[in-house]
Amino acid sequence: MKKFNFAWEHGVVIFLIAVIGIGSNLSPYFATTDNLSFVLQDIGEIAIIALAMTYLIIAGEIDLSVASSLNLASAALGFAFRNGVPFEISILIGLAVGLVCGVINGFLVTVVGLPSLAVTIGTLALFRGLAYALLGNEPVNELPEDWVNLGFTNIPNTFLPWTIIPIAVLGIVAWVILHHTKIGRWTYAIGTNAQAAKFSGIPVARMKFALFAATGLMSGVAGVVYTLRFASASPDGAVGYELNVIAAVLFGGVSIAGGVGALWGVLASVLSLGAIRSALQLADFSANALLIVSGALLLVSVVVPRAIVILKSRRKSVVAKK
Amino acid sequence: MKQILQRALRVRELPISVFLVLVVLATGSTNHAFFTLSSLQDVLLGVGIIATLAVAQTLVIVMKHIDLSVGSTIGLTAYILGASSSWGHDIWWGLGVSLSVGLIVGALNGFMVAYLKLPSLVVTLATLYIVRGVFNEIAGGDTITEDRVPRAINFLGLNRFYGIPLIFLIAIALMLLVGFVMRRLRAGRDLYAIGSNLQAAELAGIPVARRIFGAFLATGAISGLAGVLLLARFNAADANSGAGLELNVVAACVVGGVAIAGGVGTVYGAVIGAVLLQTITLALGALGVAQFWQLTVNGILLISAISLDRYLSSRVKATTIMGSSK
Numbered sequence: 296m297k298k299f300n301f302a303w304e305h306g307v308v309i310f311l312i313a314v315i316g317i318g319s320n321l322s323p324y325f326a327t328t329d330n331l332s333f334v335l336q337d338i339g340e341i342a343i344i345a346l347a348m349t350y351l352i353i354a355g356e357i358d359l360s361v362a363s364s365l366n367l368a369s370a371a372l373g374f375a376f377r378n379g380v381p382f383e384i385s386i387l388i389g390l391a392v393g394l395v396c397g398v399i400n401g402f403l404v405t406v407v408g409l410p411s412l413a414v415t416i417g418t419l420a421l422f423r424g425l426a427y428a429l430l431g432n433e434p435v436n437e438l439p440e441d442w443v444n445l446g447f448t449n450i451p452n453t454f455l456p457w458t459i460i461p462i463a464v465l466g467i468v469a470w471v472i473l474h475h476t477k478i479g480r481w482t483y484a485i486g487t488n489a490q491a492a493k494f495s496g497i498p499v500a501r502m503k504f505a506l507f508a509a510t511g512l513m514s515g516v517a518g519v520v521y522t523l524r525f526a527s528a529s530p531d532g533a534v535g536y537e538l539n540v541i542a543a544v545l546f547g548g549v550s551i552a553g554g555v556g557a558l559w560g561v562l563a564s565v566l567s568l569g570a571i572r573s574a575l576q577l578a579d580f581s582a583n584a585l586l587i588v589s590g591a592l593l594l595v596s597v598v599v600p601r602a603i604v605i606l607k608s609r610r611k612s613v614v615a616k617k
Numbered sequence: 618m619k620q621i622l623q624r625a626l627r628v629r630e631l632p633i634s635v636f637l638v639l640v641v642l643a644t645g646s647t648n649h650a651f652f653t654l655s656s657l658q659d660v661l662l663g664v665g666i667i668a669t670l671a672v673a674q675t676l677v678i679v680m681k682h683i684d685l686s687v688g689s690t691i692g693l694t695a696y697i698l699g700a701s702s703s704w705g706h707d708i709w710w711g712l713g714v715s716l717s718v719g720l721i722v723g724a725l726n727g728f729m730v731a732y733l734k735l736p737s738l739v740v741t742l743a744t745l746y747i748v749r750g751v752f753n754e755i756a757g758g759d760t761i762t763e764d765r766v767p768r769a770i771n772f773l774g775l776n777r778f779y780g781i782p783l784i785f786l787i788a789i790a791l792m793l794l795v796g797f798v799m800r801r802l803r804a805g806r807d808l809y810a811i812g813s814n815l816q817a818a819e820l821a822g823i824p825v826a827r828r829i830f831g832a833f834l835a836t837g838a839i840s841g842l843a844g845v846l847l848l849a850r851f852n853a854a855d856a857n858s859g860a861g862l863e864l865n866v867v868a869a870c871v872v873g874g875v876a877i878a879g880g881v882g883t884v885y886g887a888v889i890g891a892v893l894l895q896t897i898t899l900a901l902g903a904l905g906v907a908q909f910w911q912l913t914v915n916g917i918l919l920i921s922a923i924s925l926d927r928y929l930s931s932r933v934k935a936t937t938i939m940g941s942s943k
Binding site: 357359403407408409410412413414416417418419420421422423424425427428431432530534535538541542545551552581582583584585586587588589590591593594596597598601 | 683729733734735736738739740742743744745746747748749750751753754860861864867868871877878907909910911912913914915916917918919920923924927
């Protein structure tokens with residue numbers, strides 16, 4: 296019989312269930328469909344970007360510019376629409392801008408050969424600055440009502456918000472690719488040992504380039520969702536989201552050292568962070584509690600696996616001595 | 618000739634210093650007001666905080682680590698200093714608590730990175746959140762306004778010594794002190810050894826864990842005390858003070874030649890990097906360029922700086938998050 300291996304991701308799922316249990320006890324409103332639909336909307340952008348960030352961190356890279364890419368995509372959408380471009384085309388422009396942001400990061404990391412942490416701190420400032428340059432200080436608020444309604448209404452006759460559709464579709468695609476295709480296995484191989492991956496014929500640079508581009512595109516998608524959800528494109532949106540995304544991915548069991556992680560763990564993590572946020576709000580805790588909880592969870596996500604390793608190695612050495 | 622040029626280019630701080638001079642000259646020739654004493658003072662006054670934090674950050678970046686928690690720490694201690702009088706304490710109490718807060722955060726970061734061997738990016742991201750959360754809990758919606766800022770701190774922000782803002786002088790003094798430690802003392806040299814090759818450093822008998830812990834402790838302590846500068850500079854503090862500063866600080870270091878990949882860079886470079894970023898901000902204003910281009914220019918500058926560095930050194934082989942695996 297196959298031995299059941301308890302993985303970090305199982306812990307995250309148990310944690311999610313516990314949060315839901317506690318939340319329902321704290322407030323009768325927590326477990327309602329209204330609140331569920333609110334939580335699903337609330338996590339939208341973070342979830343979409345986290346899908347791509349999971350790949351990137353598994354491959355041993357990082358992208359701190361995602362919130363700025365999101366915002367630049369949103370700004371480009373708004374800018375195009377303000378200048379008379381039809382809304383549907385404006386959305387495509389937003390997506391394209393997100394993709395270009397990712398391509399720029401990918402180029403600087405894989406072709407020029409720069410460390411992604413430094414590069415994406417640079418592009419974080421660059422993309423944010425460009426968003427200001429595009430829109431000035433005037434947000435674009437007059438967006439077509441039909442589209443904007445998609446941002447905060449539910450699919451007719453269900454309690455599911457429209458934003459669940461991109462999350463679900465992209466989530467399934469990302470899951471299949473990461474866990475069931477060659478590209479997914481390459482991603483793990485690159486993160487485990489980039490040199491060994493290169494010697495075994497994996498196009499490491501091209502893969503990393505593609506992952507950065509995909510992360511940019513996902514930021515673009517998140518930018519469109521964000522614009523619809525807030526019915527506005529402004530240059531100062533989504534500030535600091537990058538750290539939320541990274542925190543969610545890491546709590547989901549992806550190792551910052553690369554090579555380790557699973558997509559369902561990340562999704563469970565995003566959901567539990569959203570659920571905690573809602574539970575804390577409903578229980579009248581201040582937003583500060585959420586900061587402290589996020590930080591504590593992040594610490595737990597690195598301390599516990601490390602503690603297990605230390606304990607195991609101790610036990611081994613004790614056995615060896617006997 | 619070529620050799621001299623090549624050797625000169627190896628001084629890591631040189632390209633950026635030249636660039637700084639060029640920026641100043643170019644701006645000054647377009648707008649003569651930029652050469653005046655008061656705009657120089659503006660640069661120096663504005664740069665003090667980032668320069669101080671960049672000096673502290675250099676300690677950890679040369680070890681191939683990073684400390685993202687500094688923005689939360691400096692904000693918290695700025696608030697505590699401002700609030701100490703309304704809590705019925707004097708400024709010495711405030712300073713003591715600020716230093717303690719810095720030491721506690723630094724010790725937490727250092728313990729987890731040095732002894733539990735956890736990645737500093739994750740650990741300090743977590744402490745960024747936790748300290749900010751605790752900070753917001755303490756501060757709530759309260760804002761420290763000018764009338765609550767202790768006299769001595771107010772004095773620090775407003776006064777100059779031979780025309781040089783006191784805030785900047787403090788940053789320079791700290792830079793010289795840390796610069797000396799990193800260049801001349803064994804503990805400081807060890808940080809470079811750890812950053813360039815961790816295994817070799819261990820084999821060479823360097824007490825790696827103790828050094829890493831010490832560097833994070835020092836970074837925390839400096840960031841804690843830097844709350845004084847933040848309060849002195851703005852004469853105000855609230856729950857958002859210092860938010861987002863961490864990335865500006867890392868940017869200043871990187872622009873100044875402190876490589877994310879570890880092992881190279883000096884505090885002098887880090888301070889020049891901070892001065893350059895600040896100068897450009899003001900230069901854009903003097904040239905009549907809208908403020909929002911500042912971010913764009915900073916981003917381009919950072920990318921150019923690391924690209925140039927990459928071009929000048931062929932040491933780096935494969936890239937990872939933190940740079941190279943050699």
